[in-house]
Amino acid sequence: MKNIIPNMNQKNEPTKAELEILRALWKLGPSTVRQINEAINEERPVNYTSTLKLMQIMTEKGILKRDESQMKHIYHVVEEEETTKSNLLDSFVKTIYQGSASNLVMQLLGNKKTSQEDLQAIKDLIENLDNNKK
DSSP: OOEEEGGGTSEEOOOHHHHHHHHHHHHHOSBOHHHHHHHHHTTSOOOHHHHHHHHHHHHHHTSEEEEOSSSSOEEEESSOHHHHHHHHHHHHHHHHSTTOHHHHHHHHHHHSOOOHHHHHHHHHHHHHHHHHHO
8 A cells, every 4th residue: 555644654544444533533632442432433333342453553553642651541643633634635636636736626616516605715715825925
């Protein structure tokens, strides 16, 4: 598998299940396996042992770190949420859209009815980007 998250010491891209755990940790902050498992179970049923094993693997991969100083181990995300999302998006754009952000944006806007609020936010972002380049 291609390594795409350079800020995670060249670790593999998180799987879909790993991203589910990351989303729960980003939302809850440092948590036990039980807390993460309960959060995931609000969306879909998953066994505690499956969550535990996956979080252990993520720790081995360097995606999570585990604080073992207390009886209940607390897991933390190693990399900031925005960094992880940025790295994943960069890889996605390079792989699927040959590095063209404009092709991605045109696909997104063409496939979904975009609200006026979203369009205005996009226009504001583009204007801010233009102003910062001047």
